[in-house]
Amino acid sequence: MRTETSKKRLMIPGPIDLEPEVLAALAQQVTSHYGSEWVKLYSQARDALRPYAQTDGQIFMLAASGSAGIDAAVGSMFAQGERVLTVVNGYFSERLYLIAKANGLVADPIRLGPGFVASHETIDQHLSKNKYAGLLICHSETATGTLHDIEAISSVTSKHGVALLVDAVSSFGACEIRMDDWDISVCCTASQKALAAPPGLAPIAVSDASWDRIDRTGNTGRGWYKDLRVWRDTARDSADYHPHPATMPVNIVRSLVKSLELQTVEEPSIRFERMQKSASSIRARLRELGYQPVAIESAASPTVTCFYPPPQLKDRAEEIATFVEEETNLVLARGTGELVDKVIRIGHMTTRAYGEYADDCLESLERFIRVQPSESTR
Template sequence: MTRHDARISEVPSTYRLRLPGPTEVPERVRQAIARPVVNHRGPEFRAELARAEELLQPILGTANRILFFACSGTGMMEAALANIVSPGAALLVVAHGQFGERFAAIGRSLPAKVDVLEVPWGEAVDPAVIEARLRETEYRAVVLIHNESSTGVVSDLVAIGAVLRDHPALLVVDSVSGLGGVEMRQDEWGVDIVVSASQKALMCPPGLGLASVSAKAWRVINRDDRVGSFYWDFRRALAAAEKAETAFTAPVGLVGGLCEALAMIHEEGLPNVLERHRRLAAALRAGGTALGFGVFGSAPLLSSTVVVFTLPARSDGTQIDGGQIVRDLYDRHRTVIAGARNRLSGRVIRIGTMGAFGQGTILTDLAQLEGSLIRLGCPVTPGAGLLAANAALATGC
């Protein structure tokens, strides 16, 4: 047996994937992915792709065609900008976390002028500031993250969309960690391009990206002055979508899995899915606070798909490091949560509250966090986290 084979055999049945993406894939979805691979230009796959589009549209809140790509969420971020940028065009990128900074870096890699609206991490994006910047500079687009999984903050797309609705600038939004767990009403809110990916609240493995594009954005995309792209070309993708195909080879199994995951969302009912995410994330925050964690940030709109905690101190007053909790939970329980690999490194832990999870998932998280804090020497009232979470659940948070 090779070293790699040995590693695969070591993954125990107790392994718990509690990251803010990728997330645990339900058995129904895994079985769908495991079905025989079909011709990516054949009638079986065309029917499945059309079904995926039909089931995604109400989750996105749009009547737009959905464009599919074999890629990660970052690929879709690049695609969104590559299709609208022309040499010298200006982008206003809102950076209120790690992925806003990534959007800015992608913009700089293109022949565009990138202005960054820096927002302190954990604080809300102020639509009035965006409006003021639009009066000062002619921007091709305002670019931002819907659900910033590095901080647990949600952008107010209702208010920001209202600012852009009658303005020539486009509103380009990454909802990779939001879609399916945080409400999205693209058409109603005036969002011009939404990009997302399969591996978070959509309950699939990584590898499938998607985009929904407004009529306003298509008018820019169809202009001759844009930089353009070959693989990421939305015009080529739309032409393929009109035939219920993808422009290039699709991850056939992932599309089948996505159809199953979307069917699960619609069986539960989208309003119920969104409320479950909100309620359980709030319960986890309540339980974590009772254990001595702090909730990161001061923004009024907190994520339903990721909970970000600041760390308590030990009994002797010394501060623990987030990485210590991440390692302890993995070593003790094979539970995988996230720290931070950015300016918040060591200062926070992040736990995914997205996809196929329920009340028992959250209570297990809190029981394991309590044990970890005790082992790390933090003062904890035994059972306080579970008590607080159950109280929050009983009252509907």
Template sequence: MDERFLLMIPGPTFTEQSVLLSLARVTRSHVSREFEDVLRESLDALKKILNTDGEVIIMPGSGTSAMEFSIANFVNPGSKVLNLISGYFGEYFVQATRARGGVPVEVRCRPGLGFRGKGIRELVEREGAKVLTVQHVETSTGVANYIKEIGEELKNTETIYVVDAVASLGGMEINMREWGIDVVFTGSQKALAVPPGLAIIGLSKRAVELIEEEKRELFFFDGRRWLAMMRNVRNYFSTMPVNMIYALNESLKRILSEGLENRYLRHKVVAEAIRGGLEALGLNIVADKEFRSDTVTAVWLPENVKFQDLSNEMMRRNIVIAGGLGELAGKIFRIGHMGVANPNDAVSTIAALERSLSKLGYPVKLGSGVEASQQIFNKYNL
């Protein structure tokens, strides 16, 4: 595999050269005005992307650590958390809730299905849950839950609404203010198209107030200390990852200059074209039609095709795909199409998949998947 490989996994995603080169800028002091300017600009851009009336926190970490932050600051020992679970990462919320001493109320659906709004309010009230958690995109199945509908159900309730947007933020619309979301988090390496290493948390005004009112005994994930540092870097608590913030800042500038609507549309069309190509090849997509995300697609492996073989064949063609997690390991493969993924990447991926599957004995009419993708791009004049 040469250096021009395509990283078609659900993160880390491909990063543009200008973003990578930003990483290599000379490291400034973490409490300098120069660094603070870059951090401030990044926080402002994220607030725009999230449309929040509250604040944003960035820390060294990952989506997993951002999840711990989102639970630790809003769950007290013994309090109930309603965990809507549509896959592997839904289970992460259960573990995070337990680690905090919270009581998880677990609601599961089968792989491929997700959650809509209807009935959520009744469920929360019946269970007396103080916090509700859900994935926007469940990365393990490519399912997109209807976070807007769920938010509308929770409006005017006391329930704290926590959304894992690790696989969606920057690729699919999220509107914290209008959808009533209190806490949203992601990692840098997904649709924000930055290398991994940052945890990013968006907070509503109410969430900020809750952090400031409740004095929880926390250390690294103490929201009050992070808020203080985001407002003024001289409120030193933990050293900020200066170079990673340079890269984030560069990518955020590119995101806003592309335009959020354009960006979401690009994700939608690329996703549609990839799904079209896959289905033309007779492959079955894990997510039900109603729940398909614009950022990651999970596909059932054809009979007699092993993931490792498919992965090797794709890798030989310079394209990296992902396998299944947990109970889906060995049963599915996954294609990430987020961040800077474009029609060329989609066509290359479907084409390489045709040749790889053909090589592995799966019957393929070469070009048939690509043709289906082409029709979709053509429809959008791309």
């Protein structure tokens, strides 16, 4: 047994273990959520998010989980009855489809099996078949560890003149997203993934060009808190005092600011490349051991890897994840949706997760294979 720590270590694909400085920010005394000092902190958070979105548009932070942010974005962007195309290639993109339906949209899903992503050619073909108001797509599908090529896909949505809404919950801060260059309308994320902060904030970036559409949809049952016009108008009317419509979780904002400050030691492009290389070496090692990543290498997410056990241990994903946890205190995620009981998922969104956590995890996965009795001794 190699662990010296008795503490559980999170290697699930978000939330993640927080850095001590981020935790310390969370533990500070609560301050008011209005006034000049607060506005300075709130603006720092939004400014620090901007390089990851590459937009001159507005960034809001809903006190909410990522799903609520997506719900707000979908309900604000589209009017009830409008037709949208969605790509469903896993549990979270299925949720995107469900959110579209719950907002009264006519949603046509392109359904793909685990590990697959939609090419821009496929999306082009589908967009040619019907008059669509938008495409809703999950950038990094956390259930399968796949990554869509949003740049290529955006060239197609631009060509068809449809809005592009990206669920970047598990890619934002880890992958290049150039909202304005790629003509992305809205990009949604959450604080607990690659932004390395506690759960509780749902940042939403809205391109300037989207407001025409948002204003035109009218309020079709999206409520008040989830209406992005309310966020825009409050940010404009109370800019210096209270630039958001409701009380913010000030300590979570404070820890997000600290986390993003720590991330500025690296240029985003260098960070993205480093994360991609590290994720790729984790997958290479898994393959060497006989574990099989669900995603093909060219469409694999830099933040999460989902993998099948080796063929001889096919139905033992749960047992393997439990073995690793008992041996190393690393908490791994199980499969979700149609991959329940079939796969193990690991998150690698932080330096620690690429380094010490990945080493311990891979060694333990290797040991699990080694301690299995051979066929002849069974």
